[in-house]
Amino acid sequence: MRVLLPSRKVDLQMPNKRLVGGIELGGTKSIVAIGYNDGTILERISLPTVVPELLIPQIAAFLQLHREQRGEILALGVGAFGPISLDPNAPNHGKLLETNKPGWSGFDLASALRSATGLIPNIVTDVASAGIAEAHLGALKASELGVYLTVGTGIGGAIIYHGKPLPALLHPEIGHVALQRHSTDTAPSSCRFHTNCAEGLAAGPAIMARFGQSLRHFAPGSAEHDLIADYLGQLCANLVLTLSPQRIILGGGVGQTPGLIDATRAAMLDRLGGYAPDAVAYEQFLCAPHLGQDAGIVGALCIAGHGSAISENLSGGCKSWQL
Ligand SMILES: [Zn+2]
The missing domain is CATH 3.30.420.40 (ATPase, nucleotide binding domain)
Incomplete structure (x- = not known):
């Protein structure tokens, strides 16, 4: 629990x-x-x-x-x-x-x-701003420490603690965290700064450049869907290990792809290899924004x-x- x-x-x-x-x-x-x-x-x-x-x-x-x-x-x-x-x-x-x-x-x-x-x-x-709204009115109401991730034309993230963003040198740039690229994935990164960051591998422009269409055109369980879910799962696993948030919200246009949140949760657990609190396996640990x-x-x-x-x-x- x-x-x-x-x-x-x-x-x-x-x-x-x-x-x-x-x-x-x-x-x-x-x-x-x-x-x-x-x-x-x-x-x-x-x-x-x-x-x-x-x-x-x-x-x-x-x-x-x-x-x-x-x-x-x-x-x-x-x-x-x-x-x-x-x-x-x-x-x-x-x-x-x-x-x-x-x-x-x-x-x-x-x-x-x-x-x-x-x-x-x-x-x-x-x-x-989205994370603050969720903290006071939505999915983060019961969480002291939560993360709001948005996956769309880019990937952004906010760390919300007691209903407000953590003080920071700049704001977090979670989308530019480096991920482990699949050996068969040779698509160029869509980030001009990094070759293997989350945004460069899994944001909307990266998906369009790699597959020629949005992720909605691929069924859950397909190789395309699984690839993006794994990249986002890696990102969430990194957040679990560094911040130990009580909940992660996955929003944004790509985040609304049917089945993606469930697939990302499975990939996150796989990447964690069992090294995480039991609570992260619960369905609502990784969820859609309640305020849409x-x-x-x-x-x-x-x-x-x-x-x-x-x-x-x-x-x-x-x-x-x-x-
Ligand atoms: Zn980047």
């Missing part, structure tokens, strides 16, 4: 719900929402993630429209693709680092959102008003909720 320890999570339930904004800045599309800081979504819009000079004004216009209709928006939470500097003491805090996404390398996201909306954004990674595709934007609403943004956006007394 998985041991459930008493929760000491940060309590995000405020006495009165606050109207806030949330942004899930994705590599392909971005979601902007108005809602409450308990994760309730009132209105949302999906926008293509074009260059920042075009996207930021669209985000600001959406927030302004609903400000006029619903009243003052008190805070803004953001889950953003990375890599991005999130150290509040760093001079480049809130800036994107070198990225393949055209127009975004070095972009000062925090300053741009602040000037466009008048709100100080609280920014975490997109996968951390909404996890990222729900998390963005939940973190609005927390972190460094809190003292300027919300009245005193809110620091007890600080993430």
Whole structure:
């Protein structure tokens, strides 16, 4: 049985719900929402993630429209693709680092959102935003330490402890952990930095380049399905051995492939070779996100008003909720 320890999570339930904004800045599309800081979504819009000079004004216009209709928006939470500097003491805090996404390398996201909306954004990674939502409202509610993995156009991961991401030098880059490549797998890595990392071997672009179609076209038990499940199983086994999480969530577009979570769990156990707590063999140890595709934007609403943004956006007394 998985041991459930008493929760000491940060309590995000405020006495009165606050109207806030949330942004899930994705590599392909971005979601902007108005809602409450308990994760309730009132209105949302999906926008293509074009260059920042075009996207930021669209985000600001959406927030302004609903400000006029619903009243003052008190805070803004953001889950953003990375890599991005999130150290509040760093001079480049809130800036994107070198990225393949055209127009975004070095972009000062925090300053741009602040000037466009008048709100100080609280920014975490997109996968951390999803993990926070699952910790407070979904599959990680009973876990003190959990991992949220997303497998889609890339592989990202967040380590959630007591309902918030672990403090870190940068954010975790779990997708770039090196794996043991199958000797018969000679496909080039889709990661430009590494030849054998998880993202380069098992993310959506690697699957498309190797098989010519998405994993959904291959039945569970096929060689193609098993290969990807083994790579993801290796990644999960590494997480079990390094972090000993109480649960791992597998989300993202590739993660939704029918049968992939079960096959990944079997591969993880095989790779662990019996050297792990019994709890990792339970079906729900490795599971799909309970909030589905909404996890990222729900998390963005939940973190609005927390972190460094809190003292300027919300009245005193809110620091007890600080993430
Ligand atoms: Zn890599």
